Amino acid sequence: MSFDSDPAGLERGVTDPKGFLTTPRRDCARRPVGERVRDWHEVYDRQTLLPVIGEQAGRCMDCGIPFCHHGCPLGNLIPEWNDLVWREDWAAASERLHATNNFPEFTGRLCPAPCETACVLSINQPAVTIKNVEAAIADQAWAGGVVRPRPPRVRSGKSVAVIGSGPAGLACAQQLTRGGHLVTVYERADRIGGLLRYGIPEFRLEKRYLDRRLEQMCAEGTQFRAGVAVGIDLDAAELRRRNDAVVVATGATVPRELPVPGRELAGIHQAMEYLPAANRACTGDAAPGAAGSVAGCAAGGAPVSADGLQVVIVGGGDTAADCLGTALRQGAASVIQLDINPLPGPDRAPGQPWPVYPKSFRVSSAHQEAREVAGLAGTDWDGWLGPQPGPDGDVRVFSAFTLGFAAGPGGRVRALRLAGTELTGPEQAGGEQAGGEQAGGEQAGAGQAGTGLAGRVPRQRRPLPGSEREVQADLVLLALGFTGPEPDSGVMDQFGLRLDERGNFERDDDFGGGADGVFVAGDAGRGASLVVWAIAEGRAAAAAVDRYLMGSTGLPAPVSPADRPLTA
Numbered sequence: 119m120s121f122d123s124d125p126a127g128l129e130r131g132v133t134d135p136k137g138f139l140t141t142p143r144r145d146c147a148r149r150p151v152g153e154r155v156r157d158w159h160e161v162y163d164r165q166t167l168l169p170v171i172g173e174q175a176g177r178c179m180d181c182g183i184p185f186c187h188h189g190c191p192l193g194n195l196i197p198e199w200n201d202l203v204w205r206e207d208w209a210a211a212s213e214r215l216h217a218t219n220n221f222p223e224f225t226g227r228l229c230p231a232p233c234e235t236a237c238v239l240s241i242n243q244p245a246v247t248i249k250n251v252e253a254a255i256a257d258q259a260w261a262g263g264v265v266r267p268r269p270p271r272v273r274s275g276k277s278v279a280v281i282g283s284g285p286a287g288l289a290c291a292q293q294l295t296r297g298g299h300l301v302t303v304y305e306r307a308d309r310i311g312g313l314l315r316y317g318i319p320e321f322r323l324e325k326r327y328l329d330r331r332l333e334q335m336c337a338e339g340t341q342f343r344a345g346v347a348v349g350i351d352l353d354a355a356e357l358r359r360r361n362d363a364v365v366v367a368t369g370a371t372v373p374r375e376l377p378v379p380g381r382e383l384a385g386i387h388q389a390m391e392y393l394p395a396a397n398r399a400c401t402g403d404a405a406p407g408a409a410g411s412v413a414g415c416a417a418g419g420a421p422v423s424a425d426g427l428q429v430v431i432v433g434g435g436d437t438a439a440d441c442l443g444t445a446l447r448q449g450a451a452s453v454i455q456l457d458i459n460p461l462p463g464p465d466r467a468p469g470q471p472w473p474v475y476p477k478s479f480r481v482s483s484a485h486q487e488a489r490e491v492a493g494l495a496g497t498d499w500d501g502w503l504g505p506q507p508g509p510d511g512d513v514r515v516f517s518a519f520t521l522g523f524a525a526g527p528g529g530r531v532r533a534l535r536l537a538g539t540e541l542t543g544p545e546q547a548g549g550e551q552a553g554g555e556q557a558g559g560e561q562a563g564a565g566q567a568g569t570g571l572a573g574r575v576p577r578q579r580r581p582l583p584g585s586e587r588e589v590q591a592d593l594v595l596l597a598l599g600f601t602g603p604e605p606d607s608g609v610m611d612q613f614g615l616r617l618d619e620r621g622n623f624e625r626d627d628d629f630g631g632g633a634d635g636v637f638v639a640g641d642a643g644r645g646a647s648l649v650v651w652a653i654a655e656g657r658a659a660a661a662a663v664d665r666y667l668m669g670s671t672g673l674p675a676p677v678s679p680a681d682r683p684l685t686a
């Protein structure tokens with residue numbers, strides 16, 4: 119393996135001309151379930167990538183029109199780095215990867231990889247393992263000392279405040295700092311990272327990857343102020359007085375509610391009350407006396423723990439899967455995940471042709487774990503009218519409509535009442551973000567039209583008459599998605615922001631929103647989306663800010679606020 123960059127390597131032909139014919143797709147191995155549910159370390163065995171990754175990259179056909187580019191909002195230069203990996207020029211591959219992506223070690227682990235579903239090879243064969251190649255390049259670059267701070271050579275004398283330290287805020291801050299501006303990131307949580315820190319669990323993104331990026335950013339000159347809620351601890355007028363521009367990257371943090379009888383019972387929590395507590399426990403912040411000690415987690419218990427409990431998770435996306443993996447590691451007695459959507463087929467549906475991101479049946483690492491260590495609680499699911507269990511012992515139950523909760527002793531939840539789901543009325547165009555589980559897979563609130571894949575709002579749903587039943591529940595976790603940014607945190611009023619028709623912060627074509635010099639990036643403007651879109655938005659908003667401050671910009675702008683994923 120060489121880290122001596124060979125510029126000539128960029129003048130390339132086809133990667134491995136026969137690679138796609140001779141080499142089958144091989145994914146990165148996951149650690150054995152029995153081992154990984156006893157710790158919080160990353161699910162994947164990254165070491166297995168290295169002997170095979172060159173051959174996997176060699177499957178790339180170096181297409182004349184690389185549709186993988188169209189799937190990726192960052193415009194990642196995928197055939198170029200596939201070729202460089204195949205030639206073992208890791209340094210050049212890292213340079214090409216970082217040319218379009220500030221944080222490839224995050225996307226290489228977390229992205230649902232719309233590039234792979236758009237890969238030309240996937241028309242009649244398994245796609246190139248683009249995401250694994252990306253993660254391997256990033257990991258090799260860090261291991262080889264190729265990733266270094268890149269402080270600006272010239273300072274502009276301008277200062278910018280970025281509010282929110284999720285992937286959008288961080289990407290924006292890094293771009294602007296490297297562009298010569300003095301950037302300060304304000305974060306109301308006690309640690310920097312947004313959902314990368316306190317939403318996504320350690321077993322999917324170990325926080326050491328985040329911490330080393332933050333060290334790089336600090337060394338480049340970005341300043342961080344954690345524990346400052348803008349709009350409350352620091353008002354907008356003061357922030358604007360201190361800075362030449364402000365970027366609002368505060369995320370879409372308002373959880374969708376489930377307004378059904380019994381919602382007020384103890385033991386029913388929003389996912390984002392549960393997951394941050396579990397992540398904090400892994401960092402050593404457990405509440406005194408909390409239950410749920412888990413080996414490999416620094417201080418053991420989280421304040422809300424699934425230890426020994428019958429857990430029901432309501433929702434079908436990434437957040438629900440993260441609740442599932444967390445509950446298993448905390449020692450849940452049983453788990454069921456309810457998804458209001460019908461059981462998807464194993465392949466693309468006719469209405470979701472290549473290269474769009476299809477809604478097909480996927481088994482995440484948490485679902486695989488749940489099958490092996492828990493299994494679906496209750497024995498009488500099969501043949502029962504209405505809700506439909508997933509195949510092969512999957513703990514998901516599809517077409518499940520939550521009706522309400524039954525109380526047990528002490529005002530605690532005892533059971534969840536559900537029914538099958540009936541669809542009514544015509545499908546309408548005009549849904550939100552597609553291209554990943556997070557965007558399309560969450561369950562909408564009871565009785566409402568939910569957000570859907572492929573830019574469509576699904577038909578209205580209602581409970582199927584005669585299909586009601588109860589499932590035991592001591593702990594219920596609601597993972598129904600997010601409705602948008604907070605309208606009442608002070609940020610919206612103080613910066614003069616308005617909500618658009620989807621309930622997100624309105625912005626113009628240049629990411630500008632509200633008062634002059636105020637910009638909006640990431641989920642706050644787009645609605646709940648994906649890490650890759652947040653990074654793309656952060657980069658593009660940085661270009662808009664740079665142009666506002668300097669009159670022109672050389673920074674890349676991979677997306678516009680109106681851009682949407684490939685949809686059917």
Ligand SMILES: Cc1cc2nc3c(=O)[nH]c(=O)nc-3n(C[C@H](O)[C@H](O)[C@H](O)COP(=O)(O)OP(=O)(O)OC[C@H]3O[C@@H](n4cnc5c(N)ncnc54)[C@H](O)[C@@H]3O)c2cc1C
Pocket residue numbers: 228229230281282283284285286287288304305306307311312313314317318346347348349367368369370371393436437440554556607609639640641642646647648649650652
């Ligand atoms: C549980 C979960 C799992 C997910 N898994 C995936 C995945 O596997 N793959 C994927 O691509 N996407 C995933 N997502 C989605 C992804 O995390 C988000 O799309 C992305 O983090 C959005 O980035 P952002 O920077 O816009 O906002 P966020 O990451 O939400 O960051 C916003 C930050 O702003 C801060 N903030 C808010 N208001 C203020 C204020 N007034 N003052 C100061 N700070 C403030 C918040 O505390 C927060 O830290 C997941 C989301 C969740 C909830």
Ligand code: SF4
Pocket residue numbers: 177178179180181183184185186187196197200236237238239246248
């Ligand atoms: S579409 Fe697939 S095969 Fe074609 S260049 Fe992109 S990764 Fe390679």
